[in-house]
Amino acid sequence: MYSYSNFDADFVRSRVEEFKGQVARRLDGSLTEDEFKPLRLMNGLYLQLHAYMLRVAIPYGTLNGAQMHQLAYIADTWDKGYGHFTTRQNIQFNWPKLQDVPAILDALADVSMHAIQTSGNCIRNVTADHFAGAAADEIEDPRPTAELIRQWSTDHPEFAYLPRKFKVAVTGAPHDRAVTKAHDIGLRMVRNDAGEPGYEVVIGGGLGRTPMVGKVVRDFLPRADLLAYLEAILQVYNLSGRRDNKYKARIKILVHETGLEELKAKIEAVFARNQTLLEPVDAGIVARIAADFAEPTWVRKPVVDLPTDVGFRAWFDTNTAAHKNPDYAIVTVSTKAIGATPGDVTSAQMRVLADLGEQYSHDELRISHEQNVILPHVHKSDLPAVYASLKAAGLGTSNIGLISDIIACPGMDYCALATARSIPVAQEISNAFEDLAVQHDIGELKIKISGCINACGHHHVGHIGILGLDKAGVESYQITLGGDGTETTTIGERAGPGFAYDEIVPAVERLVEAYLGLREDETETFLAAYRRVGMAPFKSALYPEVVANAA
Amino acid sequence: MARAFEPQVATANHLLDGDVVYFTEHGDWTRHLTEAVVAETPDQAETLLGAASLFPQDVVGVYLANVQVIDGKPEPSHFREIFRTRGPSNYHHGKQAEA
Numbered sequence: 001m002y003s004y005s006n007f008d009a010d011f012v013r014s015r016v017e018e019f020k021g022q023v024a025r026r027l028d029g030s031l032t033e034d035e036f037k038p039l040r041l042m043n044g045l046y047l048q049l050h051a052y053m054l055r056v057a058i059p060y061g062t063l064n065g066a067q068m069h070q071l072a073y074i075a076d077t078w079d080k081g082y083g084h085f086t087t088r089q090n091i092q093f094n095w096p097k098l099q100d101v102p103a104i105l106d107a108l109a110d111v112s113m114h115a116i117q118t119s120g121n122c123i124r125n126v127t128a129d130h131f132a133g134a135a136a137d138e139i140e141d142p143r144p145t146a147e148l149i150r151q152w153s154t155d156h157p158e159f160a161y162l163p164r165k166f167k168v169a170v171t172g173a174p175h176d177r178a179v180t181k182a183h184d185i186g187l188r189m190v191r192n193d194a195g196e197p198g199y200e201v202v203i204g205g206g207l208g209r210t211p212m213v214g215k216v217v218r219d220f221l222p223r224a225d226l227l228a229y230l231e232a233i234l235q236v237y238n239l240s241g242r243r244d245n246k247y248k249a250r251i252k253i254l255v256h257e258t259g260l261e262e263l264k265a266k267i268e269a270v271f272a273r274n275q276t277l278l279e280p281v282d283a284g285i286v287a288r289i290a291a292d293f294a295e296p297t298w299v300r301k302p303v304v305d306l307p308t309d310v311g312f313r314a315w316f317d318t319n320t321a322a323h324k325n326p327d328y329a330i331v332t333v334s335t336k337a338i339g340a341t342p343g344d345v346t347s348a349q350m351r352v353l354a355d356l357g358e359q360y361s362h363d364e365l366r367i368s369h370e371q372n373v374i375l376p377h378v379h380k381s382d383l384p385a386v387y388a389s390l391k392a393a394g395l396g397t398s399n400i401g402l403i404s405d406i407i408a409c410p411g412m413d414y415c416a417l418a419t420a421r422s423i424p425v426a427q428e429i430s431n432a433f434e435d436l437a438v439q440h441d442i443g444e445l446k447i448k449i450s451g452c453i454n455a456c457g458h459h460h461v462g463h464i465g466i467l468g469l470d471k472a473g474v475e476s477y478q479i480t481l482g483g484d485g486t487e488t489t490t491i492g493e494r495a496g497p498g499f500a501y502d503e504i505v506p507a508v509e510r511l512v513e514a515y516l517g518l519r520e521d522e523t524e525t526f527l528a529a530y531r532r533v534g535m536a537p538f539k540s541a542l543y544p545e546v547v548a549n550a551a
Numbered sequence: 552m553a554r555a556f557e558p559q560v561a562t563a564n565h566l567l568d569g570d571v572v573y574f575t576e577h578g579d580w581t582r583h584l585t586e587a588v589v590a591e592t593p594d595q596a597e598t599l600l601g602a603a604s605l606f607p608q609d610v611v612g613v614y615l616a617n618v619q620v621i622d623g624k625p626e627p628s629h630f631r632e633i634f635r636t637r638g639p640s641n642y643h644h645g646k647q648a649e650a
């Protein structure tokens with residue numbers, strides 16, 4: 001994986017030193033909160049409901065064993081012994097003390113990590129397919145592209161004060177696991193008819209208050225033109241994006257208000273100029289980045305017969321995916337044991353994961369936007385040992401893609417912006433469907449929960465989406481159905497009036513009941529059934545009293 | 552008709568650890584809502600906010616929160632404020648762990 005150059009390392013250290021001084025000046029009173037706040041946010045430090053929160057970037061969700069060990073060390077030394085993986089492939093620490101943050105940043109820098117550009121109106125942590133470099137269906141590893149974009153965008157002087165935050169996601173596979181169409185820019189690696197590599201460029205996707213599916217602005221962008229083209233998009237956005245209204249400042253609104261064709265013409269014009277002005281990307285840099293993501297040297301050993309016991313089989317079926325090397329498998333480790341907080345991992349579990357990554361996965365781990373941890377390269381013969389260790393650490397739940405594999409944002413248990421809680425709703429749904437056999441029978445079902453309209457929990461693209469709101473001083477949960485975050489991205493449809501906190505889990509149970517009653521057979525997933533029958537039967541399951549009154 | 556005034560307390564987060572704090576009648580900050588001074592009228596509330604805003608080096612984000620006074624003690628009205636007196640619901644962390 002990518003290793004920091006001296007330049008990167010010096011840059012990160014000097015930022016830590018700077019921040020150390022800023023914290024000291026805040027503590028001795030020479031900086032006011034108004035002066036300090038933008039500085040701390042630039043270093044990923046938020047003030048939340050009960051404490052500070054430090055958001056650490058995990059570029060394109062990739063980290064190694066040493067980095068995971070260090071996260072465990074940080075959790076134990078300066079936090080409460082755990083961390084929270086987010087839908088942006090970041091990790092958040094929920095209880096750091098202000099005076100300790102410089103030491104935490106130093107500890108991160110020791111393993112080439114930082115918290116820069118995890119906040120503010122800049123280009124944020126670039127996300128990528130969490131199966132990058134491993135997936136059987138992949139055309140190409142998206143991470144060299146993501147890394148190139150990271151280097152280009154980090155501290156880019158022109159894009160430090162964009163109208164609003166800006167998120168880029170990259171996938172190298174036709175099956176979109178990175179929700180690229182819900183990003184400001186989504187890049188899909190493709191090949192043209194001549195077999196040359198390039199990108200399909202999608203812009204203007206996003207969730208939040210005004211959810212929109214991104215639109216293709218370029219079918220095929222030759223690879224060498226990537227930065228000149230991105231620069232053109234950002235320049236057009238920087239100049240024309242709205243700054244008068246925070247809620248209308250994302251590029252999706254610009255696309256919507258200007259119209260794709262007109263915006264495309266503008267972008268192409270700036271791009272044409274950029275091509276004459278900008279130096280092409282140094283081939284040496286590109287080659288060096290590519291070398292950092294070279295395939296590991298695969299272990300050649302015979303694949304033994306895998307155990308046939310029910311526990312292992314169930315885990316193998318749900319938690320592993322096809323690897324491009326048929327002797328290998330991709331393991332998705334569920335952070336969602338029954339009743340657990342989605343995305344939370346204890347320091348002890350981090351150490352187990354770090355060790356497993358080092359021993360069995362070519363020293364690579366990934367964080368998925370679905371808040372799980374991936375061991376991308378596990379030789380099939382090692383799967384029984386990996387499963388045994390995971391199980392012993394409380395990480396062996398066989399529920400990937402099932403109803404208890406829920407995305408939940410921190411919500412009002414932590415987040416200062418929240419309008420309702422999301423974590424306990426996820427926990428209660430998980431408890432209500434605790435029987436894994438029942439979950440397997442229900443099949444693929446993605447529930448995604450956000451604690452406010454900002455939609456960090458991706459509720460719009462959940463098969464069942466849940467949005468927590470404050471309705472006249474009471475928590476109220478709005479359900480959307482039929483959302484989809486893959487290559488067939490769809491924004492879910494609102495089902496009707498919201499449900500109170502103690503009504504939301506029974507409502508979900510009724511939805512599942514209705515689905516089981518109407519599906520054609522076990523192969524028809526919840527989403528497929530919804531697409532076939534539409535909202536009506538689910539609506540009557542959700543609001544039986546309305547149906548009764550109408551009768 | 553003007554909405555009836557609800558009693559209020561001044562609250563903020565502590566500068567060092569971010570913990571929820573309340574302004575007291577002694578002009579300092581406490582971590583316990585029960586020790587907060589309560590403003591019973593709009594004028595008192597304004598004075599309270601003014602007094603509580605004089606500590607920019609100790610606390611962050613001062614605002615007034617509605618409370619109900621029950622048996623002489625303030626209790627939070629809104630669920631957000633209830634959570635702020637307790638801590639998160641998924642772990643026994645925050646104030647509830649220190650009580």
Ligand code: SF4
Pocket residue numbers: 409410411412415416417418419450451452453454455456457
């Ligand atoms: S969706 Fe809202 S409540 Fe949830 S993490 Fe994002 S901002 Fe906070």
